[in-house]
Amino acid sequence: MSTPLDRPDSGGLATLDRELEELIREESIEPGDHERFSHYVKKDKILESALTGKPVRALCGKKWTPGRDPEKFPVCPTCKEIYESMVG
16 A cells, blocks of 8 residues: 555655755855865764754864765865864
């Protein structure tokens, strides 16, 4: 038996997924140099954000909802400096 949530054309989960993806795209765009970099964030916060959609805060202070491949961008120099001062 099919339910409205099973049919992508009926609203349900498919529509919710598309709306969530759009919301993440909107929230992840922040003007300025921060967008050109990948940022350091605690791993548990990344997982929490993936599960809840809650924004994360990087070491440099940037707040956003992750939604892009960090491997495609250089590391934020401010995050890197803060991280190195913590572990070094």
